Amino acid sequence: MKKHRQTQPFQRPGIALAALSLTAALFVCACGRKGPLRLEPRPEPTAIADFQIRQIGAVIELSWMFPPVLGDGTTAFDPGEVSWVRCFHSDRHLKDGQFQRRAEALRKITLDELEKQGLTYRLRIPFATAELTGKKHFFSLMYAYRRQKSPLAPVQEFSSDLPAAGVAGLQITQEEKALRLDWKRPTGNLAGKPLSRITGYVLYRRILPADETEADPAFVPVTKEPILQEKYEDTDTSLEGRYEYRVAALLSARIESAPSDTVKITMVDKYPPDIPSGMVVFRARDHLLINWLAVKDSDLSHYRIYRRADQEEEFVLLVDRVTEPHYEDRSVKAGQTYHYQVTAVDIRGNESLPSQAGKEAF
Numbered sequence: 001m002k003k004h005r006q007t008q009p010f011q012r013p014g015i016a017l018a019a020l021s022l023t024a025a026l027f028v029c030a031c032g033r034k035g036p037l038r039l040e041p042r043p044e045p046t047a048i049a050d051f052q053i054r055q056i057g058a059v060i061e062l063s064w065m066f067p068p069v070l071g072d073g074t075t076a077f078d079p080g081e082v083s084w085v086r087c088f089h090s091d092r093h094l095k096d097g098q099f100q101r102r103a104e105a106l107r108k109i110t111l112d113e114l115e116k117q118g119l120t121y122r123l124r125i126p127f128a129t130a131e132l133t134g135k136k137h138f139f140s141l142m143y144a145y146r147r148q149k150s151p152l153a154p155v156q157e158f159s160s161d162l163p164a165a166g167v168a169g170l171q172i173t174q175e176e177k178a179l180r181l182d183w184k185r186p187t188g189n190l191a192g193k194p195l196s197r198i199t200g201y202v203l204y205r206r207i208l209p210a211d212e213t214e215a216d217p218a219f220v221p222v223t224k225e226p227i228l229q230e231k232y233e234d235t236d237t238s239l240e241g242r243y244e245y246r247v248a249a250l251l252s253a254r255i256e257s258a259p260s261d262t263v264k265i266t267m268v269d270k271y272p273p274d275i276p277s278g279m280v281v282f283r284a285r286d287h288l289l290i291n292w293l294a295v296k297d298s299d300l301s302h303y304r305i306y307r308r309a310d311q312e313e314e315f316v317l318l319v320d321r322v323t324e325p326h327y328e329d330r331s332v333k334a335g336q337t338y339h340y341q342v343t344a345v346d347i348r349g350n351e352s353l354p355s356q357a358g359k360e361a362f
Contacts, residue, residue: 043075045145048153053139055160056124056248057258058132058190062087062139063122064153070145083144084108087123088152090138091131099140100152108144117218129191132160162189164198164249164257172245172263176271177297179234179243183260186249199250200226204259205234209241210266219246219259226250238299238347242266272352273297273344276325281340281360287330288338288360294325295344295352305329306341306354315341315354337361 051064066077090103106125115122137160141153169184181203189195204219222234222245237243243266246259278293290305303322306315307329318340319327332338338361341354 043070043072045143045148045150046071047151048141048143051139051141051153051156053156053158054254054256055132055158055163056256057163057166058129059124059126059258060137060139060158060160061122061124062141063120064141065119065121066143077145079111081146082111083147084110085114085121085123085141085143087125088140088142089125091135093136093138093157094155099138099155100142103138103140127160129162133162133191135160158254161251161255162191162193163251163255164188164195165190165192166257167201167247167249167260170245170247170260170263172265174265174267177235177237177269179237179265179267180231181234181245181247181263182231183247185230186257197251199252200228201230202248202250202256203227203232204246204248206244207239207241208244209239219244236298237267238269238297240267240269240348269299269346269348270350272350273300273346275352276303276342276344276355279340279342279355279358281338281358283360283362284328287328288332288362289326289328290340290342290358291326292342292355297344297346299346299348301345301347301349304343304345304351306343308339310337310339315339332362334362 046067048064049067051062054061054063066079066082068077069075070077086108087106088100088103089106090099094102109123111121115124137158138155139158140155143150164186165188167183167186169182171182173180173182183201185198187195203222205222206217206219208216222232222236234243234245242264244262244264246262248256248259250256274295274297276292276295278291280291282289282291292303295303302320303325304320305318305322305327307318308315318329318331329338329340337359339357339359341357343354344352
């Protein structure tokens, strides 16, 4: 008859005591709360959710904004707590989970070394010509916040190529309020070979106002869409100051040449708006209605209306600061014929010549 050995449960006093302590602690923490125990998220740094990539000449630029809050969803992100940013780069696709370990980790960079515009930070990485010709690149970003590393940002792929070597011959001329810019079409790429194509141009501008002493503003595109010719007329010049321009040739939406040399000109607004046109006057039951075509000047402030009666020799100011291209004259008298002229006034007080006169009997 086979005997069965009775086994005693193996007990470790230290583990039992720790388990009891943990149970008691959880009970105390949960006291007064209803429902299951939930661990609150910690205010840790989160990954940069999205970043943009473009190529400028032989440089690849990464731009991004940091998350607005930390991992708990409520603590505001403070850029002053970022000690460094690191870019990871690879010239081939790596499997998930291998990128941080196998990609090239570039040196850690402080925020003071980055270009900043508003909330956007920019990192520029130079490449050799051979590394750009029809190549694929893979990038990611990581940063340290209060000595804690953020997770790696989602890896993004970018296809590089050789854009134009640069745009030459940029010139600027002034025609009253308009600034005309002309440049030459580039013919060679960065390697000195014939340029395969140009899809357009980006004209960049910045204005340094005469009455401000702040740091130089950044260059921004003048137009939303690419410029398709080697010329452009800038009529948005109502602000006095120094206007600076540079132009780049586009190879594709995200690849452009290095910017051209900068041209500059100082604008002083001494030119009046265009003369109002299309003046017509209509008679109504108790007033005369004056209409004209709106002046399209970007710095238009208002209109002035001048009037004279048949027996009067000169026009006199009837009303100032009319903001719409029409006016009802209710100060007319029966039996009189009235003549009207309109002028346009800009924000600097420059007044146009008067429009052609319109008349109507009341």
